[in-house]
Amino acid sequence: MKIFLAQQNYHIGNFEQNTNKIIEAIEAAKKAGGDLILFSELSVCGYPPRDFLEFQDFREKCMQAVHQIKQHADSIGVLIGAPSENRQREGKDLHNSAYFLYEQRIQSVIHKTCLPTYDVFDENRYFEPASSWEVIQFKGKKMAVTICEDIWNLGDNPLYRICPMDQLTQFEPDLIVNLSASPFDYTHIDDRKAIIKRNVEKYAVPVCYCNCVGSQTEIVFDGGSMVFDRQGNLIKQLPLFQEFLDYVVMQQDGSFSNSVVQQNETISNMELQPLQLNEHLGIAQIHDAILLGIKDYFSKMGFSKAILGSSGGIDSAVTLVLACKALGSENVRAVLMPSHYSTSHSVEDAVTLSKNLNNPYDILSIAGIYDRFLETLHPLFRDMPFGLAEENIQSRSRGNLLMAIANKFGYILLNTSNKSELATGYGTLYGDMAGGIGVLGDCYKLQVYELANYINREQEIIPQNIISKPPSAELRPGQKDSDSLPDYHILDKILYQYIELRKGPQEIKDAGFDPALVDRILKLVNTNEYKRNQFCPVIRISPKAFGVGRRMPIVGKYLS
């Protein structure tokens, strides 16, 4: 049995494009003699469709797509993902389902059992879990069809009461199939391989795992679809961060004939460079995830050109390089906006960077605008000393200039804030916090340095001075980040304990950090929720990013 895995990049709600893409892969697989082709979770509409699912019109469009695809599932079995109506009177209206299409008919509809409702996931908001289980008989094989999270409960995941594979194993399946929409984070690729392997070991059947790829606003799906044989050997792994169509051949005895498949055979268009695996593994994946995040945000929003403020600091430098890689240097405009307090080396460094990248740049001084703001405000401010208000005027004047150029010429403004800044509120709302997508918003400052070093691994793209000088917002004379924030080597560690690991203040103090500092930082994080609430989506690369996956009260009084 020749089984194809279609690792595709969908556009949420773009039924025409998604359906065409699915049909194209089916036709290619048919031409290559495929018996079965697998797609990913909710493939017809894209994942996550969120509250679009509450519209009957949207649900009907999903069903229309299924019927259209069905016409192409004649000689080949097709497993696609789409919502289905819950036919029982009680429970949520919908199931998250896999449709098995064959001989131009819907042969079976299988529902997801384990519905993730944590972090970025809201599946209990829309879906009712499966309450009965069956295998699909196809060409003499029994397939246990599961959807994403279903294989993440092996009877030992405390989030769920039911283990769907324990239900399905009584039918003695020959194969586990899994349709996924499993997002990237820097821990998840290893976790995913381990959990699939554990399923193989527990149930002693091969697993064909098909994941989607592509970025959906903040969530990056990384692909990496896999096939394991029943002995737990990885027979096939599709690449990360790109669309790919490939196949395995399962023999009558359930073994796989590896020789037929070639590791890099591709039928669909490869739009992104393949992952560069080298010694910087973690950071290389983060780098590639961010590139896909930028690229898809622009293409799916219907834009091709980006603008950003280039300050001569490391955050804007790394953002600029990533944007040039994702969108092409000619499509990324850097604007240098020195103020009274900018140092000359900042401008020089930013110019050198753009020359290295060969991207367009402009220099616009904000000094005159800033002075005019102070003049206008003088009747109110009088002779009050320079302070935060004056710093923020500079930052917001830059935001205003960038947005004006973006509006005039059709750019999207890229935001350059990092996770350490967002965590502590070290940024200006409507100023340096402006932008359509936060490129580095899930990277701590130390990870930004890692990215800079990774970018420079073969040649100096980012001028070394940008990497080595002490970080500064340059909003007052001689300002340094270290005036307001602890050393990033300490700050980032405390933030990681609190944000990713959800440790409480006492636990963090017990780990050896200065108690007063821990209290101060946790208070900064919690009192700045109102700022992050107005921040743009950030490209998620960690298991706990700011945004949709971290939902905190704004008006609260806890550790604050």
Added chain:
Amino acid sequence: MKIFLAQQNYHIGNFEQNTNKIIEAIEAAKKAGGDLILFSELSVCGYPPRDFLEFQDFREKCMQAVHQIKQHADSIGVLIGAPSENRQREGKDLHNSAYFLYEQRIQSVIHKTCLPTYDVFDENRYFEPASSWEVIQFKGKKMAVTICEDIWNLGDNPLYRICPMDQLTQFEPDLIVNLSASPFDYTHIDDRKAIIKRNVEKYAVPVCYCNCVGSQTEIVFDGGSMVFDRQGNLIKQLPLFQEFLDYVVMQQDGSFSNSVVQQNETISNMELQPLQLNEHLGIAQIHDAILLGIKDYFSKMGFSKAILGSSGGIDSAVTLVLACKALGSENVRAVLMPSHYSTSHSVEDAVTLSKNLNNPYDILSIAGIYDRFLETLHPLFRDMPFGLAEENIQSRSRGNLLMAIANKFGYILLNTSNKSELATGYGTLYGDMAGGIGVLGDCYKLQVYELANYINREQEIIPQNIISKPPSAELRPGQKDSDSLPDYHILDKILYQYIELRKGPQEIKDAGFDPALVDRILKLVNTNEYKRNQFCPVIRISPKAFGVGRRMPIVGKYLS
């Protein structure tokens, strides 16, 4: 049995304040000879605590509060709300529970069964539902204790498989008790009364329903706690939008001695004016809900003073009046910021309004700042025609001025955008979309007019010219909203069909609206999700507000 209902306003995570408030009410009830006192859902931590619940430290603080309160529950029975650990191995870690405290011990812990996971609610994210049920025996009576949504399933609510009262009724309870955190919207007060009455009718037992009050960022809890006797008579209703402590006396036979209770007796401090019930019922409630929303946002954020841009238009006029009512006129600073394109009557109208309200105001022209922006941008913009970019520069210059004054003097900026604008993207990010809280963000333009007329019902506070002139952003010569948007009488109806009723395009067209207009408006709504995503929280007065209760893909292509 003398049963107290404590309708209180909690601050999320402010354990000290919440605990003290709860203990104060217990002591007052004890002094008045109370047998039992009811509090609302998750009262010890405030509702909704969101992802604070993921912190073990937060959970422990909840338990510490329960133990502290327990010491005061000696001669009186106390029912408070707090999370509890799920002791089973599987399922979410927590239950959403009611603790019954008596004789200084935790006598019972009852778990919520129906966990709302829709709109603003995320309870499946945190909680495992109850899987067993029991009544509480107290002073010869059997109490069926339920939590909020539990009484919203009478066996006919398709969202839930289990009806907890059907489980509890087998124990033949003498009384249903309900601890709620049930938010206001303009449909909900009637719905709530109806559902309680239906419970009384179905189970033929009295109901004591205790709701919280107070605004939590965007969600306004309106109180209105109630007691029904077993014949379905409303024995007691606590006021809306204010804290209140009151009681009923249940006789041995289950009837209530009305004569003892006085409708307006209050023990706790009344901080807000009581609801003015008159012919404008719906709009009066919306008005009062917004006042509470403003008041609580400021007090819980630790601020007392507001600033806003006063344009001479109706949105800023209504916002200014509401802010003056909520915070006191002396605490609300209006800033008039005319540009080259402002008409003189706009400034005059705004001045008259502030004189009527007696609140401080300033006039700062943005003409000089705007000119300096254009000058700075001239190397890029050259002689390109005036357009959206130039309009937005004006709006963002105002945002910058307002934020500068707010930063300098410690104001929170109030946002004045209405729901019609937010829906269609008719606003400038970082400009008129700036602010900490959206006062009118859940009111369609027509509702803003209704509010204006309601405000002026006894005397002209808002100058009539502001109400009667055609709405304009005044960002270019002679601009009118009607240049870009259809008449609000049509626009708001189409938006309501789409947003509140979740009708699809065909259904709305079938209702008689111009098909091309429907397509255009739905496209505007969907393509402007990226703007709303960066908008501040809005005070929720409808069953479907923008923000946390409406979760849409940003990067999508559906009806767009």
